[in-house]
Amino acid sequence: MSRNKYNVAVVGATGAVGREMVNILAERDFPINKLSLLASSRSAGEQIEFKGKSITVAELKSNSFNGIDLALFSAGGLVSKEFAPLAVKSGTVVVDNSSAFRMDENVPLVVPEVNPHALSNHQGIIANPNCSTIQMAVVLNPIHKESKIKRVVVSTYQAVAGTGKKAMDELWEQSKMALSLEGDKIIPRVYPHQIAFNCLPHIDVFLENGYTKEEMKMVNETKKIMEDDSIGVTATTVRVPVFICHSEAVNIETESKITADRAREILSAASGVMVEDNPAENLYPLVLEASGRDETFVGRIREDESIDCGLNMWVVADNLRKGAALNAVQIAEILAEQGLI
Ligand code: 25A
Numbered sequence: 217m218s219r220n221k222y223n224v225a226v227v228g229a230t231g232a233v234g235r236e237m238v239n240i241l242a243e244r245d246f247p248i249n250k251l252s253l254l255a256s257s258r259s260a261g262e263q264i265e266f267k268g269k270s271i272t273v274a275e276l277k278s279n280s281f282n283g284i285d286l287a288l289f290s291a292g293g294l295v296s297k298e299f300a301p302l303a304v305k306s307g308t309v310v311v312d313n314s315s316a317f318r319m320d321e322n323v324p325l326v327v328p329e330v331n332p333h334a335l336s337n338h339q340g341i342i343a344n345p346n347c348s349t350i351q352m353a354v355v356l357n358p359i360h361k362e363s364k365i366k367r368v369v370v371s372t373y374q375a376v377a378g379t380g381k382k383a384m385d386e387l388w389e390q391s392k393m394a395l396s397l398e399g400d401k402i403i404p405r406v407y408p409h410q411i412a413f414n415c416l417p418h419i420d421v422f423l424e425n426g427y428t429k430e431e432m433k434m435v436n437e438t439k440k441i442m443e444d445d446s447i448g449v450t451a452t453t454v455r456v457p458v459f460i461c462h463s464e465a466v467n468i469e470t471e472s473k474i475t476a477d478r479a480r481e482i483l484s485a486a487s488g489v490m491v492e493d494n495p496a497e498n499l500y501p502l503v504l505e506a507s508g509r510d511e512t513f514v515g516r517i518r519e520d521e522s523i524d525c526g527l528n529m530w531v532v533a534d535n536l537r538k539g540a541a542l543n544a545v546q547i548a549e550i551l552a553e554q555g556l557i
Pocket residue numbers: 227228229230231232233234254255256257258259260276290291292293294295313314315378379380381382540
């Protein structure tokens with residue numbers, strides 16, 4: 217095991233996910249020699265705190281990766297497509313939070329609790345999965361090991377933070393306007409419709425098959441992460457007026473019967489998972505409690521009485537942490553421990 221210290225860059229450091237990456241690198245004391253914070257020219261010169269010191273944000277340029285060992289990217293797909301290959305050319309290992317490379321055959325798509333072994337043959341770029349997919353995979357994988365999952369039907373209730381800081385500002389402003397009876401003056405900017413006091417069955421762009429890209433990410437990424445193309449997944453992804461934390465109603469069908477008690481037992485022993493399931497005390501996972509936490513919370517575990525071998529559950533996680541920044545830093549930690557940087 218190597219005990220090196222690394223020169224690390226965060227690309228998109230001023231965004232909602234990027235800021236969380238900086239916080240988590242500090243919290244978990246990732247072995248850093250020098251930290252470079254990169255964003256667009258709009259943010260260059262801004263100061264961000266890291267371990268009590270202030271670091272100046274620099275503009276991302278093609279030579280930004282000279283001498284950088286590891287770069288965490290979270291500035292959207294277009295930035296990743298342009299700059300991740302350049303970083304790899306200069307010897308940087310990239311953990312990319314966008315959807316740009318996730319389904320590439322040569323790019324590992326990793327949730328550390330599920331498929332850490334996929335990291336060993338990386339070729340410079342490792343993809344961080346979609347936020348909704350990560351929290352679902354963390355919960356499904358231990359069940360799948362007990363009895364193969366045949367089919368998953370999931371509906372999501374997704375926070376605005378995934379879209380970035382401007383969407384969080386928009387929910388805040390629209391809510392204030394609606395409550396001060398200026399609702400008729402609201403002009404949606406980030407989403408096609410008002411998000412305050414509304415639910416939009418629309419995340420990312422629509423595809424030809426009538427699903428959204430977010431829905432198809434859940435289908436395709438789940439199979440890749442769990443390394444089983446035979447799992448059927450169908451999804452409906454919905455944006456709700458919540459700032460941080462995605463919730464999911466997940467229904468699964470397994471090959472053999474798993475009782476609700478057995479599922480609670482399996483999930484209580486699973487790493488990264490916290491079972492919160494006591495209806496008698498009104499205890500179940502909640503957005504306001506999962507926010508800022510690292511675990512994926514699961515509750516409302518019950519048998520699907522409409523089929524022989526089915527379960528329903530409610531899964532909640534912080535989409536900026538486990539859904540993005542924390543998962544990326546956990547990947548970096550394994551890369552460092554295994555000498556893969
Ligand atoms: O290309 P896309 O797919 O549309 O992606 C852009 C969006 O993706 C979000 C990101 O959130 C943004 O809304 N995003 C990040 N990770 C994601 C993921 N895994 C993701 N979406 C899906 N999946 P964000 O706004 O919170 O963070 C954006 C960060 O990326 C930096 N960035 C953007 N373009 C860049 C770039 N860095 C380098 N080169 C580029 N060409 C961005 O820095 C931020 O760090 P910034 O300087 O552009 O933004 C600083 C602040 O300004 C706000 N802002 C963003 N765009 C504008 C803007 N303000 C005014 N006008 C704008 N056009 C940001 O909200 C940020 O607070």
